[in-house]
Amino acid sequence: MQFKAIQQLITDHEIKFVDLRFSDSLGKEHHVTMPSHAFTQDVINNGQPFDGSSIAGWQGIECSDMLLKPDVDTIKLDPFYEHNTLFVTCDVIDPSTNDIYVKCPRGVARRAENFLKESGIGDVAYFGPEAEFFVFDSVRWDCNHSGCFVKIESEEAAWSSGKNIDGGNIGHRPGLKGGYFPVPPVDSLQDLRSDICLVLEDLGIPTEIHHHEVATSGQSEIGTRFSTLIERADWSQIFRYAVKNVAHKYGKTATFMPKPIVGDNGSGMHVHQSIWKNGKNLFAGKDYAGLSKTALYYIGGIIKHAKALNAITNPTTNSYKRLVPGFEAPVILTYSSKNRSAAIRIPHTSSDNGKRIEVRFPDPLANPYLAFSAMLMAGIDGIMNKIDPGKAMDMNLYELNNSELAKVPQVCSSLEMALEHLDKDREFLKRGGVFNDSLIDSFIKLKTEELNLYRMTTHPIEFAMYYSI
Numbered sequence: 001m002q003f004k005a006i007q008q009l010i011t012d013h014e015i016k017f018v019d020l021r022f023s024d025s026l027g028k029e030h031h032v033t034m035p036s037h038a039f040t041q042d043v044i045n046n047g048q049p050f051d052g053s054s055i056a057g058w059q060g061i062e063c064s065d066m067l068l069k070p071d072v073d074t075i076k077l078d079p080f081y082e083h084n085t086l087f088v089t090c091d092v093i094d095p096s097t098n099d100i101y102v103k104c105p106r107g108v109a110r111r112a113e114n115f116l117k118e119s120g121i122g123d124v125a126y127f128g129p130e131a132e133f134f135v136f137d138s139v140r141w142d143c144n145h146s147g148c149f150v151k152i153e154s155e156e157a158a159w160s161s162g163k164n165i166d167g168g169n170i171g172h173r174p175g176l177k178g179g180y181f182p183v184p185p186v187d188s189l190q191d192l193r194s195d196i197c198l199v200l201e202d203l204g205i206p207t208e209i210h211h212h213e214v215a216t217s218g219q220s221e222i223g224t225r226f227s228t229l230i231e232r233a234d235w236s237q238i239f240r241y242a243v244k245n246v247a248h249k250y251g252k253t254a255t256f257m258p259k260p261i262v263g264d265n266g267s268g269m270h271v272h273q274s275i276w277k278n279g280k281n282l283f284a285g286k287d288y289a290g291l292s293k294t295a296l297y298y299i300g301g302i303i304k305h306a307k308a309l310n311a312i313t314n315p316t317t318n319s320y321k322r323l324v325p326g327f328e329a330p331v332i333l334t335y336s337s338k339n340r341s342a343a344i345r346i347p348h349t350s351s352d353n354g355k356r357i358e359v360r361f362p363d364p365l366a367n368p369y370l371a372f373s374a375m376l377m378a379g380i381d382g383i384m385n386k387i388d389p390g391k392a393m394d395m396n397l398y399e400l401n402n403s404e405l406a407k408v409p410q411v412c413s414s415l416e417m418a419l420e421h422l423d424k425d426r427e428f429l430k431r432g433g434v435f436n437d438s439l440i441d442s443f444i445k446l447k448t449e450e451l452n453l454y455r456m457t458t459h460p461i462e463f464a465m466y467y468s469i
Contacts, residue, residue, distance in 0.1 A: 027367030105369035128226030266322030284352035301382020
């Protein structure tokens with residue numbers, strides 16, 4: 001977008017402020033706001049200074065000056081602020097080199113896209129994430145020296161059937177694992193999800209479907225259109241922002257935690273992906289399920305590096321409460337056509353253009369810039385080295401017995417295991433300078449700090465198991 005067009009947009013919509021937004025290594029968005037008259041060509045060309053030492057895992061205080069450089073093609077009108085505001089996604093610039101900062105997640109995504117082109121394998125990678133989420137009426141927690149607790153309140157929750165509720169108990173609600181596709185009033189979030197879809201459409205993110213998900217207490221999914229790696233990661237950040245803020249306007253609270261409810265389904269982020277070259281889908285072919293050899297090698301790379309990928313695609317201690325063998329999450333590292341029990345599914349498609357793979361183990365707390373880039377790098381490694389993914393497994397993998405399961409690789413069972421694998425298996429990520437040791441080491445350090453806090457905190461379930469022994 002040219003600066004004159006931005007000025008016209010500011011005039012036409014009586015814009016008062018411009019919000020500069022960027023994502024940190026963990027995938028959390030940050031922003032700084034300036035009056036619209038201060039958003040000049042100089043800011044666009046040279047960036048807005050900020051303190052990089054205040055972002056976890058980034059710069060030391062002795063070299064903290066950094067710049068936010070707006071990507072003006074991402075400018076959108078914010079739908080939630082009281083005062084008319086534009087927001088724009090920024091790249092983080094290191095002023096000492098005038099290049100994108102090595103730990104900027106969006107910069108990683110840029111380098112991943114460039115590496116794909118430079119490799120000669122393809123010229124574009126498409127990603128289509130399906131991020132599930134929960135909407136609660138209220139959530140409370142505390143964790144201090146006197147003890148820990150969490151309490152989720154939801155009129156839609158199965159456990160609310162016996163409550164005295166002002167105005168009467170509605171009675172209609174999905175039970176545990178009973179939330180898939182019921183009509184209202186059992187599905188109480190129809191209008192909320194529709195409003196989210198309308199907001200997303202206004203923000204230029206095409207929506208395709210929305211529905212209640214399997215779990216009780218407001219688990220939902222909104223399907224949005226696939227796009228290129230960077231744009232789709234940008235959209236994923238906007239998606240989370242829209243979901244949380246529409247829920248907030250309804251007086252509710254939304255979360256992308258993978259496993260907020262004990263004993264019910266967790267939230268995943270299934271990621272559809274394919275590589276194209278010269279307008280042709282390289283994943284379409286005549287091998288298994290209509291895939292090409294290229295697609296099968298890509299799958300081989302994902303399977304080979306899955307445990308290192310887990311640290312990035314499943315980056316929290318809570319992630320591994322969802323990835324438990326024998327339950328709903330696809331933890332078995334194999335591939336299969338139309339089979340939702342496999343970690344990699346080949347969706348049914350009616351044309352070669354739709355041929356893709358779906359990686360099902362990631363969750364929605366993953367930093368989308370890093371997660372999409374890491375999966376692409378694993379897939380490229382598979383293609384470059386012609387990694388055989390083995391034979392497809394078309395049976396219900398949830399029904400395998402222990403001896404059968406022992407013969408098939410599975411995803412990591414803890415964040416600690418995933419970080420260990422990332423530390424050892426990082427070379428595929430570093431090809432073409434896409435990731436680097438500085439970024440990977442700082443990411444591992446941040447996640448180890450989270451892990452240590454989790455490991456040192458007494459859990460209420462430990463009282464149930466051990467208090468009276």
